Amino acid sequence: MTPIEPENSIDLLSRLKHGDKLAYEKIYFAFSKELLVAAFKKTGDKVIAEELVQNIFISLWEKRESLNIENLQAYLFGALKLSVINHIRSLVTENKYVEYQALNYTENSDDTAHSIALNDLSGIIEDSINSLPLKTQEVFRLSRYQFQSVKDISTELNISEKAVEYHITRSIKRIKEYIKNFYIFF
Secondary structure: OOOOOHHHHHHHHHHHHOOOHHHHHHHHHHHHHHHHHHHHHHHOOHHHHHHHHHHHHHHHHHOOOOOOOOOHHHHHHHHHHHHHHHHHHHHHHHHHHHHHHHHHHHHHHHHHHHHHHHHHHHHHHHHHHHOOOHHHHHHHHHHHHOOOOHHHHHHHHOOOHHHHHHHHHHHHHHHHHHHHHHHHHO
């Protein structure tokens, strides 16, 4: 880099402020390589470094009329520092978002798959119960859905406790077979 003397810097900035493209080019050629090296050291990526430096010079041109720069070198390297910080901050935010999405997507996918499997299983169980004789269905529902004891079911249906146990055992065996056959079929 060819250093720009402070007096020349003031003159170049004044000319830049009035839209002098030649002054802009001189500033660009005087600082771009050094800025690029510094940006590359911070980012480790040549393309990102070039983009950050380009953005600094684009901003310099676009805001030339409103900028009050006293030290051109300090201004450009300060702008680079902020650009690198913002770039790293955006990467961190993006990575957190990607991690969040991956975690959420996995959880939602697992929840969806779990819900579907649960609905399928509930349907299979209900179909198997409906295939049982009416008395066996009634005993099973009182036992498993209404949580009544064998003694209470026996009293309510006016059947022996052994008969209640038989109906429950028969129901469970039939449901297991039904589920097994369903999963073998699919």
